[in-house]
Amino acid sequence: MLLKPVRWKTFPRDFLRIQIGFLLFGLAISLMIRGNLGTSAWAVLEVALAPKLHISIGTMTVIMGFIVLVGALLMREKLGWGTLANILSIGPWEDFWLAIIPSIKENLILQIGMLLLAIFLMGLASAIYIGVDAGAGPRDSMMLAIKRTTGVSIRTARAIIEVTVVTIGWLLGGPAGVGTLIFALFVGPSVQFGFKLFNVHPHGEEALIPLAPED
DSSP, rough: OOOOOOOOOGHHHHHHHHHHHHHHHHHHHHHHHHSOOOOOOOOHHHHHHHHHTOOOOHHHHHHHHHHHHHHHHHHHOOHHHHHHHHHHHHHHHHHHHHSSSSSOOOOHHHHHHHHHHHHHHHHHHHHHHHHHHOOOOOOHHHHHHHHHHHHOOHHHHHHHHHHHHHHHHHHHTTTHHHHHHHHHHHHHHHHHHHHTTTOOOOOOSSSSOOOOOOO
8 A cells, every 4th residue: 555544534634734834845945046045956956947848947846746756656655645735736836936036146145044044944844744744745755765675774865866866957057056055954953943843743754854845
């Protein structure tokens, strides 16, 4: 059984909560993109590919989510309704916020502020999303599948994925920069703060930081 059972009694509340998480997730990614200091690894690749395919960044995020999902399914990773909600929701929220937030250049103080706010919001969004416990996002599912099938650690599996993704994205002209490194260093502590703030207690290895667009 590759799909987790749905908790129907709490589904309306869980769905609303997870959408709030995805809204904040999309806002965080959009702030990084518009801040022009560098984005998360997956956003680097998606921003690079979107104009080449003549589609929006949010649409590219959805397509990439399904591509990664197929890989996770082929590796027989167990998924939940939250996995599909992740794929279908974060991209549209990105497009929504990108249409509102202007691109900022040559204003380093504001750009740094946008980056730091994005990291903070990513932590809150991750804690909200993970706290619903409706299944890992597609990128986390792939990471778990690599760990399970190869025996490498979660840290190694994540590093392999992110280094590969950001390298490809950078070679294609994606927005890799100092902000990409800063995000990688501080998103973990931000998520940990979110866990404490919302009293989230991850269960096992499936409650992980979304790679995000997931993450």
